Amino acid sequence: MTGTPTRVLVLNSGSSSVKYQLLDMGDGGRLAQGLVERIGEDTSRLAHTPLRGGGAKRERTGPIPDHAAALKAVAEELAADGLGLDSPELAAIGHRVVHGGLRFTEPTVIDEEVVAEIERLVPVAPLHNPANLLGIRTAMAMRPDLPQVAVFDTAFHTTMPEAAARYAIDVETADAHRIRRYGFHGTSHAYVSRAAAKLLGKEPGEVNVIVLHLGNGASASAVRGGRCVDTSMGLTPLEGLVMGTRSGDVDPAVTFHLKRVAGMSADEIDVLLNKKSGLVGLCGDNDMREIRRRIDEGDERAALAFDIYIHRLKKYIGAYYAVLGRVDAVVFTAGVGENAAPVREAAIAGLEELGLAVDADLNAVRSDEPRVISPVYARVAVAVVPTDEELEIARQTFELTGGKVTRTTNA
Numbered sequence: 001m002t003g004t005p006t007r008v009l010v011l012n013s014g015s016s017s018v019k020y021q022l023l024d025m026g027d028g029g030r031l032a033q034g035l036v037e038r039i040g041e042d043t044s045r046l047a048h049t050p051l052r053g054g055g056a057k058r059e060r061t062g063p064i065p066d067h068a069a070a071l072k073a074v075a076e077e078l079a080a081d082g083l084g085l086d087s088p089e090l091a092a093i094g095h096r097v098v099h100g101g102l103r104f105t106e107p108t109v110i111d112e113e114v115v116a117e118i119e120r121l122v123p124v125a126p127l128h129n130p131a132n133l134l135g136i137r138t139a140m141a142m143r144p145d146l147p148q149v150a151v152f153d154t155a156f157h158t159t160m161p162e163a164a165a166r167y168a169i170d171v172e173t174a175d176a177h178r179i180r181r182y183g184f185h186g187t188s189h190a191y192v193s194r195a196a197a198k199l200l201g202k203e204p205g206e207v208n209v210i211v212l213h214l215g216n217g218a219s220a221s222a223v224r225g226g227r228c229v230d231t232s233m234g235l236t237p238l239e240g241l242v243m244g245t246r247s248g249d250v251d252p253a254v255t256f257h258l259k260r261v262a263g264m265s266a267d268e269i270d271v272l273l274n275k276k277s278g279l280v281g282l283c284g285d286n287d288m289r290e291i292r293r294r295i296d297e298g299d300e301r302a303a304l305a306f307d308i309y310i311h312r313l314k315k316y317i318g319a320y321y322a323v324l325g326r327v328d329a330v331v332f333t334a335g336v337g338e339n340a341a342p343v344r345e346a347a348i349a350g351l352e353e354l355g356l357a358v359d360a361d362l363n364a365v366r367s368d369e370p371r372v373i374s375p376v377y378a379r380v381a382v383a384v385v386p387t388d389e390e391l392e393i394a395r396q397t398f399e400l401t402g403g404k405v406t407r408t409t410n411a
């Protein structure tokens with residue numbers, strides 16, 4: 001090895017998965033990437049892809065009980081490629097942390113006190129912060145000498161005005177318990193809104209963009225001149241759009257009703273709304289590919305689930321159009337947004353009066369590149385921009401730890 005280390009390992013821990021990438025910030029390239037899924041089940045799967053040196057993709061299956069075991073398995077795979085965590089070329093480890101509360105508005109070098117604060121926020125991100133913490137603790141135990149950085153999903157949304165961030169509930173109660181709308185997927189909304197400006201040949205400060213991050217979790221945001229002014233997730237990642245397993249918006253009285261009339265406990269209602277609702281609650285499947293397949297076979301439950309998903313999405317497009325006043329682009333991203341052409345088509349259908357339309361041929365193109373899918377005559381661009389939370393986390397981690405990022409990729 002020569003010179004200062006330039007490699008960054010990024011861990012994006014979800015509730016039951018870890019996505020990871022090893023990047024070289026010296027040349028902007030990726031060395032390896034992978035995914036561990038179904039953590040906690042007997043059928044866990046690790047898929048690892050070395051990206052330099054020509055090695056083939058590898059898979060292993062079998063029980064991986066938690067995120068600590070997942071990271072150990074990832075470290076073994078990296079070591080097999082000569083890219084182990086003990087490498088002197090590793091400059092830092094970047095961690096996605098979902099909830100940063102009021103305190104963390106910037107990427108932050110992790111110490112014991114930061115760990116304690118992330119832990120304090122577990123009740124408002126019960127599916128996510130515990131997984132993030134296990135990844136952090138395991139990585140810190142493996143490389144106590146390395147800087148480890150937390151990049152928060154909530155950070156990009158801290159620019160929201162009070163009118164968007166506050167719920168209309170008693171102010172003293174709200175403030176005493178820090179109840180407000182924080183928003184999530186911020187790293188993705190930031191990256192994608194910036195990449196969308198670039199796609200339009202503009203600076204981020206010049207454009208107003210509606211970003212639709214449609215993955216397993218899903219959220220919309222309104223971004224004015226590069227700053228978030230509203231987003232659909234709230235105190236927790238439960239509010240807003242219909243998601244894979246989460247309900248999104250419901251009348252809060254549904255929860256009292258379930259408690260008083262159906263006799264459910266707070267924990268049972270939490271599980272119902274976070275894990276047994278959304279698409280899976282409506283039709284038994286949370287994967288949009290499977291739902292489309294069932295619709296093609298004439299399945300009515302799947303069709304209704306799709307319609308409810310689209311109806312909610314359309315409402316948020318309209319709402320954020322009104323919030324922004326002028327819109328330059330509506331941008332689809334994440335697993336569903338990048339891949340499901342029927343979702344994009346249905347969400348934009350009927351919005352011609354707002355200057356929005358999708359070109360069927362452009363919409364059908366499959367690509368990993370950012371692209372416009374609206375017809376040339378449309379007043380507002382509709383675009384697909386693949387998100388890259390890992391690259392964005394790597395950049396922020398590297399910059400915070402003193403590295404200088406060479407921007408060679410999209411945004």
Ligand SMILES: Nc1ncnc2c1ncn2[C@@H]1O[C@H](COP(=O)(O)OP(=O)(O)O)[C@@H](O)[C@H]1O
Pocket residue numbers: 014017214215216217244286287288289334335336339340
């Ligand atoms: N080819 C595809 N067509 C339609 N939907 C897809 C396709 N590929 C992935 N998806 C959807 O994307 C979801 C995963 O999105 P992703 O952004 O990876 O989610 P997360 O980060 O929350 O795990 C899947 O559950 C599935 O619904």
Ligand SMILES: CC(=O)OP(=O)(O)O
Pocket residue numbers: 014015098128153184185215216217218237
């Ligand atoms: C915050 C959130 O919902 O994240 P994910 O989509 O990864 O579950």
Ligand SMILES: [Mg+2]
Pocket residue numbers: 215216217
């Ligand atoms: Mg995601």
